[in-house]
Amino acid sequence: MSEIEVRLPDGRTLALPPGASVLAAAERIGAGLARAALAGRVDGRLVDLRAPLANGSALEIVTAKDPAGSEVIRHSAEHVMADAVKRLFPGAQIDVGRSDHSEKFQYDFLVERPFTPEDLARIEEEMARIVAEKAPFTREIVGRDEARSVFAGLGETLKVSRLDDIPAGEPITLFRHGRFVDLCRGPHVQRTDQIGAFKLIEVAGAYWRGDERNPMLQRIYGIAFATKKDLDEHLERLEEARRRDHRRLGAELDLFHLDPISPGSPFYHPKGMVLYNGLVSYIRSLYPKYGYQEVMTPQLFRSELFKTSGHYDLFHDDMFLVQGDEDEELGVKPMNCPGHCHLFASRKRSYRELPLRLAEFSRLHRNERSGALTGLSRVRSMAQDDGHIYCEPEQVGDEVNRFFEMMNEVYRDLGIEGVQISVSTRPDDFFGDPADWDRAEETLVQAVRAAGHACGIKPKEGAFYAPKVECDFFDVLGRRWTLATVQLDMAMPGRFGLRYVGRDGTEKQPAMLHRAVLGSLERFIAIYLEHTAGDFPLWLAPVQATVLPITDRTLGYARKVEERLQTAGVRAVLDGRGEKLGFKIREAEMQKIPLMVVVGDQEEANGTVTPRRRFGPKEAPAAVPLDVFVAGLAEEIASRRSVPRSPAVGEQHR
RNA sequence: GCUGGCGUAGCUCAAUCGGUAGAGCGGCUGAUUUGUAAUCAGCAGGUUAUGGGUUCAAGUCCCUUCGCCAGCUCCA
Numbered sequence: 189m190s191e192i193e194v195r196l197p198d199g200r201t202l203a204l205p206p207g208a209s210v211l212a213a214a215e216r217i218g219a220g221l222a223r224a225a226l227a228g229r230v231d232g233r234l235v236d237l238r239a240p241l242a243n244g245s246a247l248e249i250v251t252a253k254d255p256a257g258s259e260v261i262r263h264s265a266e267h268v269m270a271d272a273v274k275r276l277f278p279g280a281q282i283d284v285g286r287s288d289h290s291e292k293f294q295y296d297f298l299v300e301r302p303f304t305p306e307d308l309a310r311i312e313e314e315m316a317r318i319v320a321e322k323a324p325f326t327r328e329i330v331g332r333d334e335a336r337s338v339f340a341g342l343g344e345t346l347k348v349s350r351l352d353d354i355p356a357g358e359p360i361t362l363f364r365h366g367r368f369v370d371l372c373r374g375p376h377v378q379r380t381d382q383i384g385a386f387k388l389i390e391v392a393g394a395y396w397r398g399d400e401r402n403p404m405l406q407r408i409y410g411i412a413f414a415t416k417k418d419l420d421e422h423l424e425r426l427e428e429a430r431r432r433d434h435r436r437l438g439a440e441l442d443l444f445h446l447d448p449i450s451p452g453s454p455f456y457h458p459k460g461m462v463l464y465n466g467l468v469s470y471i472r473s474l475y476p477k478y479g480y481q482e483v484m485t486p487q488l489f490r491s492e493l494f495k496t497s498g499h500y501d502l503f504h505d506d507m508f509l510v511q512g513d514e515d516e517e518l519g520v521k522p523m524n525c526p527g528h529c530h531l532f533a534s535r536k537r538s539y540r541e542l543p544l545r546l547a548e549f550s551r552l553h554r555n556e557r558s559g560a561l562t563g564l565s566r567v568r569s570m571a572q573d574d575g576h577i578y579c580e581p582e583q584v585g586d587e588v589n590r591f592f593e594m595m596n597e598v599y600r601d602l603g604i605e606g607v608q609i610s611v612s613t614r615p616d617d618f619f620g621d622p623a624d625w626d627r628a629e630e631t632l633v634q635a636v637r638a639a640g641h642a643c644g645i646k647p648k649e650g651a652f653y654a655p656k657v658e659c660d661f662f663d664v665l666g667r668r669w670t671l672a673t674v675q676l677d678m679a680m681p682g683r684f685g686l687r688y689v690g691r692d693g694t695e696k697q698p699a700m701l702h703r704a705v706l707g708s709l710e711r712f713i714a715i716y717l718e719h720t721a722g723d724f725p726l727w728l729a730p731v732q733a734t735v736l737p738i739t740d741r742t743l744g745y746a747r748k749v750e751e752r753l754q755t756a757g758v759r760a761v762l763d764g765r766g767e768k769l770g771f772k773i774r775e776a777e778m779q780k781i782p783l784m785v786v787v788g789d790q791e792e793a794n795g796t797v798t799p800r801r802r803f804g805p806k807e808a809p810a811a812v813p814l815d816v817f818v819a820g821l822a823e824e825i826a827s828r829r830s831v832p833r834s835p836a837v838g839e840q841h842r
Numbered sequence: 843g844c845u846g847g848c849g850u851a852g853c854u855c856a857a858u859c860g861g862u863a864g865a866g867c868g869g870c871u872g873a874u875u876u877g878u879a880a881u882c883a884g885c886a887g888g889u890u891a892u893g894g895g896u897u898c899a900a901g902u903c904c905c906u907u908c909g910c911c912a913g914c915u916c917c918a
Contacts, residue, residue, distance in 0.1 A: 304846085390847095391846065393844065394915090399915085400915045407845095409913080506916085559913095559915080740875060770880070771876090
């Protein structure tokens with residue numbers, strides 16, 4: 189074979205000498221492209237520029253314009269950082285970087301003493317020098333023994349051990365730039381100066397191989413981009429995330445606070461409680477439609493219950509246990525499912541009452557390790573919009589589908605869009621029969637697909653008793669959160685000996701589903717606060733309208749307006765302070781109250797109000813007759829029409 | 843729980859070399875009666891997270907405990 193051919197995105201083919209690299213192909217296309225090239229995409233797979241091309245493959249040259257290009261930049265920045273650390277701290281041993289370079293880059297080091305923030309600054313300076321050296325990256329394929337002797341010679345024992353992770357038969361590639369060498373699949377940029385802008389953002393401990401029994405290494409995180417502008421945009425996004433932090437908004441909007449007097453247990457203020465109750469009563473209002481029956485089960489159980497369920501074995505240390513009578517040990521419930529199973533088993537059940545859908549909003553307590561606590565996102569005291577469905581095994585698909593219907597309605601009313609669904613499969617620690625698990629996982633995947641969704645897989649992410657369907661959404665800052673979940677239980681019906689009498693008169697074991705739409709109310713509130721920046725849909729806003737009299741002369745009329753609104757079920761308040769209108773408007777805006785109702789002499793004389801809407805039109809609003817306004821507002825709230833429009837970055841400061 | 847960082851008024855932050863705690867916002871009081879994002883003035887507010895130590899002297903240096911933040915681990 190004298191030449192090979194590759195296909196280009198525009199349909200052309202390119203003839204190249206055998207063994208030609210991606211870079212050679214780029215050079216053949218154009219010098220400019222070759223200079224900008226960061227990696228190649230061959231038959232859809234990202235490859236290094238130095239990798240040889242095979243005949244007949246489809247080739248695309250990846251530059252900084254391609255999202256994959258930025259991943260390559262981050263990955264190369266990672267090597268440059270490791271190089272900088274080795275130059276400054278020759279005794280440091282390198283471990284590995286990150287496998288997924290979609291966001292940050294990182295590298296772990298074994299060092300004598302932890303890195304300080306000052307070290308970080310020095311490492312950053314050293315990195316800048318390495319980038320300025322414009323050192324070329326080189327790629328070589330080596331034998332296992334050669335690789336071992338390279339790293340053993342450098343005293344990199346962690347790296348030698350990592351070498352054993354590479355399965356036999358897989359090629360071993362080394363990447364070098366300057367004097368630095370690393371075991372790596374690539375791809376990498378051509379030269380270090382293609383890393384346009386970078387910043388080291390934090391240093392933290394990380395267990396070797398992610399196991400807390402192992403020694404702790406020092407991990408440095410950084411971000412890198414093709415240009416300074418991209419870096420600045422990213423930093424601005426981080427700043428926006430800080431502005432939207434739910435702990436900060438919780439204080440600013442007077443919703444809740446956390447106090448060392450009870451770590452991990454929120455104090456809900458009156459407005460926060462309106463929000464919390466608003467969510468609970470909303471979900472509750474949907475239960476008749478979707479066939480749920482609400483129940484309440486005890487807060488404290490003999491620990492026997494949790495031994496039956498299996499939770500005691502696995503989560504004993506994370507439960508609050510108290511002493512009952514004599515030798516009886518009681519546990520504060522960390523979840524509702526064992527109680528619901530106990531309730532199910534309290535009498536004989538018939539197939540006629542299935543599916544039995546039990547819902548509960550009780551507060552749950554989990555003794556989370558202190559280091560795990562974070563605002564409302566991870567708490568010790570929480571509640572879920574929890575429910576358990578007991579049904580005949582053949583009804584599972586329908587029930588999953590019905591759950592999606594409810595989820596869709598809830599998310600529509602909350603303005604949550606772009607949900608991605610995946611199934612989490614059997615973890616290493618599981619209860620039950622692997623064959624049952626395989627069937628259950630398949631059942632869930634089929635149910636997700638039947639509902640018209642693509643279905644991802646999260647390997648080994650299931651709970652010990654069940655594979656999970658997880659519904660993830662991306663918030664306005666692009667962060668991924670898991671909200672709704674449905675789990676098909678493989679353990680509890682058997683462990684609790686649950687039975688129902690079937691149509692044929694014999695006793696059978698019911699299938700059991702665990703499900704929640706919002707998940708933990710606390711965590712949902714945290715995510716939703718950050719997603720909406722505190723601009724809740726009108727129907728959920730703690731204060732829906734504030735009445736703003738212009739002078740004391742109209743205070744009496746303003747009171748009447750407030751009362752009319754309240755009578756119509758609107759959560760309205762009156763700002764009767766002796767301040768100017770602009771001042772009151774500013775306060776209402778900062779409190780993110782959706783509607784301001786201005787009343788002055790003109791409004792009083794005409795029996796009207798002048799509504800001012802947050803995010804409304806800029807021009808001066810027109811007066812509306814009071815009756816019309818109140819009726820229209822009440823209707824708007826009842827219909828849940830106004831979902832949040834998430835303000836763009838920086839907009840809420842105008 | 844582990845690693846690192848942090849903890850000063852309700853909030854955001856000052857306080858030189860270790861020299862005896864200050865501002866803005868908020869709160870309160872008074873004046874102002876205001877038409878679409880901040881009217882003016884005055885007043886109060888602190889065991890510098892906690893307990894110990896070093897020192898003539900500690901917000902500042904050292905140790906303890908607690909909490910918070912980031913990450914790790916975990917997340918029924």
